Amino acid sequence: GEDVEQSLFLSVREGDSSVINCTYTDSSSTYLYWYKQEPGAGLQLLTYIFSNMDMKQDQRLTVLLNKKDKHLSLRIADTQTGDSAIYFCAETYSSGGYQKVTFGTGTKLQVIP
């Protein structure tokens, strides 16, 4: 089946850049997403990238997609303490004629002041 993998934990100092990585298995994925989850809350969409793109930038966020290696990354520039959260990558795939979404295990980002 479809599988999305992430490292569980990342620690960075405030002001540094954070890079969160994700690998996925379904080469037919249409969209790949990054979600942010703050403690005790639901998931909030941060950004997404269409599978025919290599890069997407949105203010402090940069998404890089390497389709050959099925590798997705999220770079957060000038990381702030408010960026501390769990970050999930997700891919869409077709199953039984429907589009479904598979989420990664989540990477907990800790920002040290």
Next chain:
Amino acid sequence: DGGITQSPKYLFRKEGQNVTLSCEQNLNHDAMYWYRQDPGQGLRLIYYSQIVNDFQKGDIAEGYSVSREKKESFPLTVTSAQKNPTAFYLCASSNRITSTDTQYFGPGTRLTVL
């Protein structure tokens, strides 16, 4: 304001009891989903519905049941048959299940079995 609401935020249940988690959306979305979140395991799909009066099992449907009598509502019942129900439950919705539209999430319900 448009969005998804889940209630209650915290729920405690004794073993052997059924409980129902509420999910309501006023986004006029056709599709709705229920996920279970456990530490270190990401989100796992329990049930999804693409239209009123229709729903499909996800990856871990055993011990759960749903209904979709209204477009805006998709309640989840955790039955006594669910062996390990303590978890964080998230409801989401999107425009259409066949589209690549973004899923919008509710704030979640944390269920604890005593």
